[in-house]
Every structure is written in structure tokens, then in C-alpha cells.
Amino acid sequence: MKIAVIGGGAAGFFAAIHASGNGREVTIFEKSPKLLSKVKVSGGGRCNVTHRPMEISKLVKNYPRGEKFLKRVFRYFSINDTFEWFESRGVQLKVESDGRVFPVSDSSQSIIEVLLSEAEKLQIRIQTSTGIKELNPTKVGYELITDKGVYRADAVVVATGGHPKSEGYNFLKSLKHNIKDPIPSLFTFNTPKEPIRELMGVAVSDGHVKIEGTKLNYRGPVLITHWGVSGPAVLKLSAFGAEWLHEHQYQSRAIINWNGNLGEQDYFSQLNNYGKAHPSRKVYSHALFDMPSRLWEHFCFKSEVEKNQLYGNLPKKQLNRLVQSLFCYILEVNGKTTFKEEFVTAGGILLEEVDPETMQSLFHPNLYFAGEVLNSDGITGGFNFQAAWSTGFLAGKSTYQHIHE
Numbered sequence: 001m002k003i004a005v006i007g008g009g010a011a012g013f014f015a016a017i018h019a020s021g022n023g024r025e026v027t028i029f030e031k032s033p034k035l036l037s038k039v040k041v042s043g044g045g046r047c048n049v050t051h052r053p054m055e056i057s058k059l060v061k062n063y064p065r066g067e068k069f070l071k072r073v074f075r076y077f078s079i080n081d082t083f084e085w086f087e088s089r090g091v092q093l094k095v096e097s098d099g100r101v102f103p104v105s106d107s108s109q110s111i112i113e114v115l116l117s118e119a120e121k122l123q124i125r126i127q128t129s130t131g132i133k134e135l136n137p138t139k140v141g142y143e144l145i146t147d148k149g150v151y152r153a154d155a156v157v158v159a160t161g162g163h164p165k166s167e168g169y170n171f172l173k174s175l176k177h178n179i180k181d182p183i184p185s186l187f188t189f190n191t192p193k194e195p196i197r198e199l200m201g202v203a204v205s206d207g208h209v210k211i212e213g214t215k216l217n218y219r220g221p222v223l224i225t226h227w228g229v230s231g232p233a234v235l236k237l238s239a240f241g242a243e244w245l246h247e248h249q250y251q252s253r254a255i256i257n258w259n260g261n262l263g264e265q266d267y268f269s270q271l272n273n274y275g276k277a278h279p280s281r282k283v284y285s286h287a288l289f290d291m292p293s294r295l296w297e298h299f300c301f302k303s304e305v306e307k308n309q310l311y312g313n314l315p316k317k318q319l320n321r322l323v324q325s326l327f328c329y330i331l332e333v334n335g336k337t338t339f340k341e342e343f344v345t346a347g348g349i350l351l352e353e354v355d356p357e358t359m360q361s362l363f364h365p366n367l368y369f370a371g372e373v374l375n376s377d378g379i380t381g382g383f384n385f386q387a388a389w390s391t392g393f394l395a396g397k398s399t400y401q402h403i404h405e
Contacts, residue, residue: 042385049382051381065346179349184344372384
């Protein structure tokens with residue numbers, strides 16, 4: 001019994017491992033010379049394996065596309081199962097304060113090694129530098145036209161990841177499946193005309209960012225970069241707003257409240273109270289609201305506050321402008337930048353054409369999908385890997401149920 005797994009990433013390896021056993025011949029085909037390359041660079045080389053254990057109803061809220069589909073998938077392989085799988089094989093995991101989960105070793109190599117060693121133990125065949133040109137259904141299975149010849153399989157798991165361009169899905173053309181054109185998800189906002197870029201490296205821990213004219217908003221850390229703004233709040237907002245931003249050619253206005261705990265009136269009252277308590281202190285020199293001093297000085301300059309201006313007699317016009325900078329800072333967004341190497345796409349195989357109980361195609365028996373090749377994606381924080389482990393597990397296990405050996 002031959003099973004082909006197309007893609008040597010997280011979902012591909014997990015599918016191959018769970019499809020193995022009972023004398024089955026499982027082969028992973030990877031078009032590049034490297035295996036698990038995304039695992040290697042994830043989390044700055046530490047590999048953000050998953051997110052802290054949470055109930056499925058909360059977990060699925062972290063997927064801009066695929067929430068209902070994954071709700072059913074995660075019943076079969078949950079975050080707790082991910083912990084158990086890796087830790088039972090000697091990879092201890094730790095939960096950081098923001099909920100992200102990493103190996104205790106702080107090295108993605110720990111994750112790579114356990115996947116490779118499990119594959120070796122199960123005698124999974126691995127063919128690198130072997131791209132798939134065509135995947136054709138036959139009367140008894142599938143024919144894979146590869147760079148290195150023809151391979152025939154009884155079942156196939158497609159786990160090729162997301163593609164930046166729709167041509168990446170060309171090898172699936174002989175199938176009946178519809179593919180949603182890929183668009184980027186998880187990116188930073190470029191603000192080429194904004195002077196705030198001069199403050200690159202400055203960050204706030206709890207900002208609130210929204211896109212003007214929409215309901216799209218997210219709260220969390222905001223980082224100023226050489227290109228514009230980034231950080232978890234912006235990246236997560238880009239994921240939920242991926243389709244809207246794509247339609248608007250990445251031209252928009254972002255509105256930032258630099259302290260998500262505070263409303264407009266909170267800023268006014270706290271500034272007034274501080275002015276009464278410390279009338280002789282200089283506004284420029286005494287930053288409030290947990291603002292980094294460089295950012296505070298930028299707000300003062302933008303609000304036309306004089307260098308020697310005292311809190312005790314801050315003119316109303318400058319006070320209003322300062323509050324607007326803090327609560328409602330408007331940035332002209334013009335373009336995007338991919339976030340490090342952690343490239344994520346929205347788009348791929350339509351979820352309504354796949355059975356969430358098995359990951360099997362609704363059009364082709366013994367054809368399964370796993371990972372980002374599906375039109376499903378998560379925000380940063382380990383959610384895309386959790387989807388890869390869960391869909392890979394289910395696709396691999398399901399090959400047992402459907403092939404009559």
C-alpha cells in the first residue's frame with residue numbers, strides 16, 4: 001500500500017507519520033532541497049509550536065479564515081494532544097507570558113529532530129528536490145508526475161503549504177477542486193510619508209489599532225519600524241483584514257490609540273489632574289500613560305507644545321492636540337512588508353470541498369489535504385502550526401479508514 005505525501009513541512013511530516021505502519025510505504029515529496037524550513041525559522045528560530053491550552057471555542061477565534069471548519073478538526077487533535085505528542089517523545093515545552101509555546105531548548109532544531117527521527121523510525125521515504133508537475137487520478141489511485149519520473153500511489157496527502165501566486169497550485173489542475181487565489185496575510189503596514197518612522201525600535205505594550213471606515217481592529221503590542229508599524233496588534237489586524245486590504249491595494253488609514261486601556265476622556269482627565277498636581281513640571285520632560293520618552297516627545301512636537309511648556313498652563317489647543325495624538329493617531333498606510341520569513345497566505349483549496357472529519361476531498365476518494373494549502377490561516381502565536389499538526393494528524397489517520405488493505 002503506497003501513500004504519497006506532497007510537502008515536507010510541518011503538516012506533511014505529521015500526516016506521513018500518522019499514515020505509517022502496517023507495512024505501508026509512505027513517501028514524502030519535497031520540491032526544495034530542505035525539509036521543515038518554515039519550522040526552522042518560526043519564532044526567530046525558536047519554533048512557536050502552538051499556543052497555551054485553551055478550549056476549542058476560544059482557539060478557533062484566532063483563525064480569520066477556517067473557524068467553523070477547524071472547530072470540527074480540533075476535536076480529533078487538540079492543543080493538549082500537541083503537548084502530549086512532543087513531550088512523550090522527549091521535547092519539553094514551555095508556555096510564555098503571552099501564551100506562545102516553545103520548546104524548553106529555545107531551538108527549532110528540537111522540533112525538527114523529533115519529526116525526522118520519528119520519520120526514520122517509521123521508515124518513511126523522503127525525496128527532496130522533487131517537485132510535482134501533475135497529480136492525476138487513475139482508476140485505482142493517483143499518478144504523480146515528478147521532476148524525477150512517475151510515481152503511483154493508492155492515496156495522496158497534499159500538504160504543500162501556502163503559495164504566494166496561484167501558479168503554485170498548477171499541479172492540482174487535473175482535479176475538480178476550486179482554489180481561492182492566494183493573498184498575503186500577516187504583514188506590517190508601510191507608512192512611507194510618515195515621520196514616525198524615525199522612531200524605529202520604539203514600542204508600546206498595549207496599543208489599539210483600527211482601520212478607518214471598517215470594523216477591523218486589534219489590540220496588543222505595537223512596534224514602530226523603519227517602514228512603518230508592526231508588532232502583534234498590526235500583524236493580527238493584517239490577518240483579519242487581509243481581504244479588505246488586498247481589495248484596497250494596501251492603501252488605508254490606520255488609527256492608533258497608544259494605550260488600549262484608556263479612552264479619550266481618560267486622557268483628558270489624567271492630563272488635567274497631573275497639571276494640577278505638578279504645575280511646574282515641563283510637559284516635554286515628563287511622559288505620561290507609560291509612553292516611551294521618544295514617542296512622547298514626538299507627540300509634543302506634533303501637538304506644537306513648546307519645549308519649555310509647563311503642565312500648569314498648557315493651552316487648551318495644545319492639550320486637545322496631545323490627546324488626539326495619544327488616542328486617535330492617524331497614519332497613512334501605503335503598502336505592506338512581509339513579516340520576517342514567516343510568510344503566511346490566505347487562499348487555497350476551498351474548505352467546503354473538504355470533509356473536516358477526515359480531511360478527504362469531497363470529489364476524489366483517497367485524496368487528502370493538510371496545512372496551509374487549505375483556505376485557512378491563523379494569526380501569529382503558534383496557531384498556524386497547531387492547524388498543521390491537527391490537519392496533518394487527521395489526514396494521515398484517515399488514510400487507514402478509507403483504503404481497503
